[in-house]
Amino acid sequence: MECKKARAYSSSANLGSGFDILSMAHTAFFDTIEICVENKNSGDIVIESNSNIPLEPTKNSATYPIVRIMEERGIKASLRVKVIKGIPEGLGLGSSGASAAAAVMAFNNLFKLNLSKEEVVRYAMYGEIASSGSPHPDNVAASVFGGVVSVVSVNPVKVVEIPLNYSFNILLFVPLNVHIEEKTKKAREMVPKTVKLSEYINNSRYMSSLLIGFVKGERDLIRLGLNDEIVEKARLPLFPYYPKIKQIAIKYDAIGSCVSGAGPSILVLTDKMTDENKIAEEGTKTCNEFNVECKVIKAKIAGGVEVERRN
Ligand SMILES: Nc1ncnc2c1ncn2[C@@H]1O[C@H](COP(=O)(O)OP(=O)(O)O)[C@@H](O)[C@H]1O
């Protein structure tokens, strides 16, 4: 029985005002997917997991992309797919996207498809349809490429890796006791269909500030760029503690803060000027004030999806 394993890291999508565009892979957590071809002709995909995720191939973000690749390319095989979850689900850490990225990469390797990274992203986006009903590309792009990415086009998929010329660390407030059924799906329904021109202009300014800040290594531009007046505002009921955590982050001189993906986790970028301990202490208290139990995770920027060489 031939098997291939790949691992992909967690990510924070929607950096600043970059809804569905800007995303960052981090070392906070990772998923591992192992795919084995079985000596059977059933054509079934059987999923095993250490976590309570759907085990139907079309409902699991790891396997739905595989179903689609097999259909598109006329591949027939019986597969056993192990979804080893390290990334907690439904917390805004790109859990579904990382499973999808690792699964497509393992399958690509197993069947020697020679997919480009952008093709891996395109297929992995089906995983987001399985988990949230929408093929948003940002989490999968970060998990596939690593670093900070901008998805500049979805049809065809085009992803740009953003050069990072300012070195920073990552703090994540992860609310462990929060469970919102179909969180990203619901969060997407909260996003307004139309926006005021003034909000659009401000958000575009933030996005240009963030990108130029990363590229030129300018802290103040990164801070300004980690703002958003549209999506975070509309989704605030999902993470009511966010404005206060952001205030605390700025008080103790973090570079900046934004919501991680569709929340409820919060991302804080820090450097040597930041008092991380105070942010962790006061931020955790703030979570408690909202009856939320936050775990503070320290992380760094992660690389892209990797196939494990010894399977
Ligand atoms: N392989 C998978 N990994 C994580 N979640 C999955 C997977 N397959 C299906 N899901 C479902 O997707 C939902 C989580 O995805 P989502 O709401 O987008 O949150 P996130 O991707 O931030 O963890 C949960 O309902 C979960 O059961």
Ligand SMILES: N[C@@H](CCOP(=O)(O)O)C(=O)O
């Ligand atoms: N752009 C998406 C990102 C969702 O990220 P997740 O990690 O919360 O699933 C959105 O905001 O809907």
